[in-house]
Amino acid sequence: MTLFLVFAGLILLLLTGIPIFAALGLAAATIMMIAEGDIDGLGDAVYAHLDKPALATIPLFVFMAQVMIRAKVIDELYDFAHALIGHVKGGLGVATVMACTIFAAISGSSVATALSIGSSAIPQMKRFGYPERDALGVVAAGGTLGILIPPSGPMILYAIVSEASIGGLFLAGVVPGLMLAVIFAIFCMIQARTRTGIAAPDWAGWAQVARAFRRSIWALLAPPLVMGGIYFGVFTATEAAAAGSLYALIVAFLAGRGFGLADLWHCAVSAMRTSMMIFLIIAGAAMFGHAITLIRLPVGVTETVAGLGLGPLGFILVVMALIFVLGMFLESIAIILITTPILLPTLIGLQIDPIWYGILLMINLELAMITPPVGMNLFVIKGITNATLSTIVRGASPFVLLMIAGMGLLILFPDLATWLPRAAGYGR
Amino acid sequence: QTVMRCSHQLPPAHHIAKVVDRWAAEVEKLSEGELDVQVFGADSLVGARDNIVSTAKGDIECAFSLNFQWGKTLPIMNVTVAPFAFGDIEIWKKWPTSEAAAFLEEKLLEKGVKNVVWMFQTNTSVFTTKGEPLVKPEDFKGLKIRGLTPPFDAALAALGATPTAMPGSEVYQALATGVVDGAITDVAAAVSRKYYEVQDAFTVVPVLSAYLHGYLNPAFYDGLSDKSKEALKQAGLEASEWAIEASTEAGNAGPDQLREKGVKVHIATPEENAALEAVMRPAFDKAFGEGDADSQKLLDLLGKM
Amino acid sequence: MHGQEPESGAADAPLFPDRIVTALVRLCGALSALLILVILAQITVAVVRRYLLDRPLQWNDEMIGYLLVAAVMLGAAEALRRGDHIAIDLLPSRVGPRAKPGLQALSALSVIAFAAVVGVSIWDSIAFAISFGSYSVGYIEIQTWIPQIPVLIGCVLLALMALVRLLQVIRG
Numbered sequence: 001m002t003l004f005l006v007f008a009g010l011i012l013l014l015l016t017g018i019p020i021f022a023a024l025g026l027a028a029a030t031i032m033m034i035a036e037g038d039i040d041g042l043g044d045a046v047y048a049h050l051d052k053p054a055l056a057t058i059p060l061f062v063f064m065a066q067v068m069i070r071a072k073v074i075d076e077l078y079d080f081a082h083a084l085i086g087h088v089k090g091g092l093g094v095a096t097v098m099a100c101t102i103f104a105a106i107s108g109s110s111v112a113t114a115l116s117i118g119s120s121a122i123p124q125m126k127r128f129g130y131p132e133r134d135a136l137g138v139v140a141a142g143g144t145l146g147i148l149i150p151p152s153g154p155m156i157l158y159a160i161v162s163e164a165s166i167g168g169l170f171l172a173g174v175v176p177g178l179m180l181a182v183i184f185a186i187f188c189m190i191q192a193r194t195r196t197g198i199a200a201p202d203w204a205g206w207a208q209v210a211r212a213f214r215r216s217i218w219a220l221l222a223p224p225l226v227m228g229g230i231y232f233g234v235f236t237a238t239e240a241a242a243a244g245s246l247y248a249l250i251v252a253f254l255a256g257r258g259f260g261l262a263d264l265w266h267c268a269v270s271a272m273r274t275s276m277m278i279f280l281i282i283a284g285a286a287m288f289g290h291a292i293t294l295i296r297l298p299v300g301v302t303e304t305v306a307g308l309g310l311g312p313l314g315f316i317l318v319v320m321a322l323i324f325v326l327g328m329f330l331e332s333i334a335i336i337l338i339t340t341p342i343l344l345p346t347l348i349g350l351q352i353d354p355i356w357y358g359i360l361l362m363i364n365l366e367l368a369m370i371t372p373p374v375g376m377n378l379f380v381i382k383g384i385t386n387a388t389l390s391t392i393v394r395g396a397s398p399f400v401l402l403m404i405a406g407m408g409l410l411i412l413f414p415d416l417a418t419w420l421p422r423a424a425g426y427g428r
Numbered sequence: 429q430t431v432m433r434c435s436h437q438l439p440p441a442h443h444i445a446k447v448v449d450r451w452a453a454e455v456e457k458l459s460e461g462e463l464d465v466q467v468f469g470a471d472s473l474v475g476a477r478d479n480i481v482s483t484a485k486g487d488i489e490c491a492f493s494l495n496f497q498w499g500k501t502l503p504i505m506n507v508t509v510a511p512f513a514f515g516d517i518e519i520w521k522k523w524p525t526s527e528a529a530a531f532l533e534e535k536l537l538e539k540g541v542k543n544v545v546w547m548f549q550t551n552t553s554v555f556t557t558k559g560e561p562l563v564k565p566e567d568f569k570g571l572k573i574r575g576l577t578p579p580f581d582a583a584l585a586a587l588g589a590t591p592t593a594m595p596g597s598e599v600y601q602a603l604a605t606g607v608v609d610g611a612i613t614d615v616a617a618a619v620s621r622k623y624y625e626v627q628d629a630f631t632v633v634p635v636l637s638a639y640l641h642g643y644l645n646p647a648f649y650d651g652l653s654d655k656s657k658e659a660l661k662q663a664g665l666e667a668s669e670w671a672i673e674a675s676t677e678a679g680n681a682g683p684d685q686l687r688e689k690g691v692k693v694h695i696a697t698p699e700e701n702a703a704l705e706a707v708m709r710p711a712f713d714k715a716f717g718e719g720d721a722d723s724q725k726l727l728d729l730l731g732k733m
Numbered sequence: 734m735h736g737q738e739p740e741s742g743a744a745d746a747p748l749f750p751d752r753i754v755t756a757l758v759r760l761c762g763a764l765s766a767l768l769i770l771v772i773l774a775q776i777t778v779a780v781v782r783r784y785l786l787d788r789p790l791q792w793n794d795e796m797i798g799y800l801l802v803a804a805v806m807l808g809a810a811e812a813l814r815r816g817d818h819i820a821i822d823l824l825p826s827r828v829g830p831r832a833k834p835g836l837q838a839l840s841a842l843s844v845i846a847f848a849a850v851v852g853v854s855i856w857d858s859i860a861f862a863i864s865f866g867s868y869s870v871g872y873i874e875i876q877t878w879i880p881q882i883p884v885l886i887g888c889v890l891l892a893l894m895a896l897v898r899l900l901q902v903i904r905g
């Protein structure tokens with residue numbers, strides 16, 4: 001009952017259109033006032049959740065992406081994908097998925113991925129006769145790969161809360177991320193064949209592909225640098241974000257792109273603004289988490305779920321369904337911070353691999369970004385196209401089913417996630 | 429019924445986290461239900477860094493901290509970090525009713541928290557690395573070792589190692605990839621954090637001691653009935669014994685559990701310990717600050733035990 | 734997405750509070766962006782020192798935490814000014830033009846309330862921590878209230894910026 005009241009109250013607050021961080025924080029204050037009669041400890045909760053060195057990866061990865069966008073490195077990436085595969089029917093959709101996949105390996109955020117690929121891919125796809133809905137859907141969904149394919153801001157958060165290894169999680173996301181990308185690409189080909197009026201540009205020839213490849217080489221080299229640095233033990237995750245940023249700056253300044261100090265400042269401000277939006281939601285979620293922990297709501301939910309006497313499989317299915325529902329309303333960072341500490345003891349008790357669970361969670365959080373009413377990628381696409389929310393939702397809905405299918409595969413074949421980190425020596 | 433919320437930082441599966449749960453149940457039982465003890469582990473309510481202040485302030489009623497969380501706030505709590513000073517388990521058995529403990533409890537109350545239980549956590553540490561176990565002081569030369577606290581890092585530096593700071597969540601990965609060459613940790617933690625997957629040589633040394641202690645907001649404590657206070661006292665004494673049993677068991681089992689994983693485990697001999705102590709102790713004492721009157725008095729009281 | 738929103742603080746706005754608050758918020762936003770570059774530089778130095786000089790920067794992580802808190806709290810109001818904070822606009826996009834100012838005022842009020850909650854609560858903590866004399870544990874041993882100060886500043890900035898928004902709605 002309390003559970004229902006708390007979430008119904010939060011949803012009502014969210015629906016009034018006040019900022020998400022304020023809704024979370026005020027819901028927390030209300031719970032505290034009813035339960036305790038004061039708001040002591042909320043400020044400490046905000047401070048404690050922001051004073052975390054690993055969070056520095058968020059502004060640094062956003063900064064890196066901004067530099068690459070502004071230095072036109074991202075445009076070249078899309079051009080390369082386009083030259084390679086744009087001539088096949090549905091190939092533009094595939095090129096979009098490819099560009100998202102590669103950008104996902106640079107950026108730690110799905111919003112940044114959808115944002116940067118969307119602004120160059122959507123106009124192209126529309127130009128070649130794709131229905132608006134299809135174009136919006138593939139960018140919304142392809143963008144979500146940003147958090148599954150490493151690096152990934154949400155994975156880092158999950159690792160901090162669950163004490164799973166960040167490097168291990170990153171590696172675990174590679175195969176499932178590529179798998180989803182392939183599934184998305186196949187779907188794009190099939191979908192394009194059912195549409196009339198999609199024109200494919202002529203094959204540009206290998207010379208053109210080679211030219212596009214040469215131009216995009218800087219973007220293509222970034223993922224091996226960032227991931228390779230972590231894999232071979234040169235950097236920690238935070239340091240890899242800094243190294244990626246420096247790499248992007250070096251490319252921008254030295255590769256003759258007219259990138260100046262003013263551009264650098266613009267990128268820093270952009271990184272600041274995007275990060276602050278995320279960090280304030282983290283602050284609000286910290287307050288909300290503190291308040292519901294204090295009234296022992298999580299304990300109640302855990303005890304209920306644990307009391308169901310489910311085995312590992314049943315538990316995972318119930319938890320994934322629960323997170324899917326939460327994901328409709330809550331932002332992915334809030335979901336990680338709220339659910340992980342609650343579920344962790346049971347996960348450990350049932351001997352569920354926290355890395356495998358983490359990857360399932362990430363796919364579920366990808367879903368959260370494209371399910372209404374609250375979906376970050378839906379908002380981002382709305383922000384760059386002014387399409388109606390319902391068009392975007394309809395375009396993204398087939399991908400919801402595809403991602404659920406992807407989760408099913410991962411539950412049937414856990415090795416898809418756990419093999420690579422094991423091979424690299426990460427046990428947890 | 430009075431609700432008493434207790435925050436601590438240990439993960440739920442930790443052997444001392446289980447002692448905390450048992451202590452909570454015992455307090456409830458002995459107070460005949462007057463106290464409803466709610467335990468929030470794993471930093472879930474208040475973070476490790478905030479437990480002390482939040483309890484003193486009264487945001488929560490009760491918390492547990494590892495002694496080194498007191499840092500510069502009450503430096504005397506950290507004497508057990510001195511290399512090789514507290515390896516003897518007999519000290520810990522006599523501890524809860526000793527003059528030394530009473531002296532510390534007085535200092536804690538002056539600072540603003542009422543101590544109710546001492547839980548010995550470890551006196552068995554391991555130095556971990558890849559290759560051959562770190563035994564002699566020379567073995568440490570040039571290695572990057574994950575540091576702990578500034579004075580202990582001074583002791584590591586005296587061995588010729590380079591202490592390297594990093595958050596706990598990064599250590600496993602850093603050891604795996606060689607960002608650092610080794611670490612010092614509690615033997616039970618070396619098992620539970622699976623360091624054996626990324627390190628292959630472990631040296632068991634009684635170099636560090638640590639304890640978790642539970643404390644209450646003084647105003648909250650003063651407002652309790654005599655029955656509740658007696659229940660806290662009784663449960664505190666019992667829990668101290670449980671903690672010694674659990675920690676001894678975990679400490680003894682650790683080396684074998686590590687060997688089962690196929691890594692080299694070397695148990696340092698008294699002579700090897702003495703050689704390490706001769707180098708580490710003077711550096712530690714210098715950095716820790718000798719000559720503090722309170723610390724000296726505590727050391728004297730400990731000497732009498 | 735950035736840079737397309739209507740900005741507060743146009744030239745015809747009143748000097749007080751609009752333009753003064755806006756200038757202050759912009760300045761702090763710039764400081765926040767600068768802090769991100771400082772963090773980048775500091776990590777670079779830390780890596781270089783570890784590999785090339787074999788002398789790791791022990792206080793690196795603690796300092797990043799402190800800088801991050803400062804960056805967030807200084808930048809939050811600037812993000813508000815630029816309209817970066819995400820809200821669910823299902824209801825606001827459906828109501829008529831007459832109800833819109835009401836919802837905008839509610840949004841500004843909610844931010845003021847949020848800032849008040851966090852501000853009062855952190856003020857309480859800071860005051861207690863000063864009297865208690867607690868120090869951080871680690872390589873930078875400073876009194877724990879010092880790195881909490883930016884939270885207080887950030888709340889004041891957020892509340893001021895939201896207040897300007899509220900006044901603009903009231904003025905129409």
Ligand code: NA
Nearest residue numbers: 104146149151
């Ligand atoms: Na990514």
Ligand code: NA
Nearest residue numbers: 327328368374
């Ligand atoms: Na959603």
